[in-house]
Amino acid sequence: MNNVDIENIDFLCHKIQASKHLVAFTGAGASTDSGIPDLDGINEILKNDGLFSYAHLRMGVFGLLNPNFAINNPTEFYRLYRKTFFQPYAVPNSTHQVLSQLERAGILKSLITTNIDTLHQKAGAKNVVEYWGNMRRNRCCSCNKKYDWDLLAYDQKKIPLCKNCGSTVIPEFVLRGLASYPAAVKKGEAEIKKADVLIVVGTRRSFSSFDNKGVIFVINNKYNSRHNDKNVVNITQNANEVFKILQKKLQL
Ligand SMILES: [Zn+2]
Numbered sequence: 466m467n468n469v470d471i472e473n474i475d476f477l478c479h480k481i482q483a484s485k486h487l488v489a490f491t492g493a494g495a496s497t498d499s500g501i502p503d504l505d506g507i508n509e510i511l512k513n514d515g516l517f518s519y520a521h522l523r524m525g526v527f528g529l530l531n532p533n534f535a536i537n538n539p540t541e542f543y544r545l546y547r548k549t550f551f552q553p554y555a556v557p558n559s560t561h562q563v564l565s566q567l568e569r570a571g572i573l574k575s576l577i578t579t580n581i582d583t584l585h586q587k588a589g590a591k592n593v594v595e596y597w598g599n600m601r602r603n604r605c606c607s608c609n610k611k612y613d614w615d616l617l618a619y620d621q622k623k624i625p626l627c628k629n630c631g632s633t634v635i636p637e638f639v640l641r642g643l644a645s646y647p648a649a650v651k652k653g654e655a656e657i658k659k660a661d662v663l664i665v666v667g668t669r670r671s672f673s674s675f676d677n678k679g680v681i682f683v684i685n686n687k688y689n690s691r692h693n694d695k696n697v698v699n700i701t702q703n704a705n706e707v708f709k710i711l712q713k714k715l716q717l
Pocket of ligand 1: 605606607608609610627628629630631632
């Protein structure tokens with residue numbers, strides 16, 4: 466790890482301890498070390514899978530997560546979903562653990578995520594604002610009956626079918642056309658605005674969505690995610706490794 470990143474982690478540690486309203490925002494990069502691929506990883510899986518047609522590949526990940534595609538092509542949809550987002554047995558890494566420890570200690574005031582993997586909750590976090598909901602929320606595409614993730618996890622080779630009407634059960638975030646939940650976004654944005662220290666982990670989300678006048682720490686191992694705004698401190702490292710160091714320094 467280079468000296469700049471080491472100094473910036475020290476600075477983050479100091480700011481966490483001195484913070485009045487610490488908020489964290491996590492994206493896909495927080496969960497890659499728990500085996501859940503980010504967008505680059507999903508594209509790799511699609512390319513190497515061999516069973517997706519050229520027409521499917523041309524649609525891209527977001528085209529394949531479209532509700533019409535999922536309802537009309539459940540085999541292909543579930544093949545993709547179960548290789549990527551749907552990881553019910555994934556285990557939290559240091560990022561999730563340290564953030565939940567900070568919440569328990571009363572230091573982290575709000576935890577916001579675009580991830581649907583429930584890894585923050587698995588690590589013990591109680592107040593997670595989920596912009597996209599989570600993979601436990603599934604619905605029948607015909608009668609709307611709700612299902613938890615166990616129906617999808619029970620036999621990973623089968624397409625989950627509604628017990629009421631026999632139609633396909635689809636993850637709610639897909640049925641909603643990947644639209645975020647407005648109430649969650651409103652709550653998240655209010656928390657971001659209030660934060661005197663904001664930690665942004667592993668997301669490519671546009672920075673204009675972070676309306677914040679405090680110090681923003683951006684932890685991301687991808688150089689193209691660096692930001693040059695005056696109040697931003699970039700830590701261009703793997704999030705799991707950064708949080709391991711923080712855990713020691715903060716003596717959590
Ligand atoms: Zn149904």
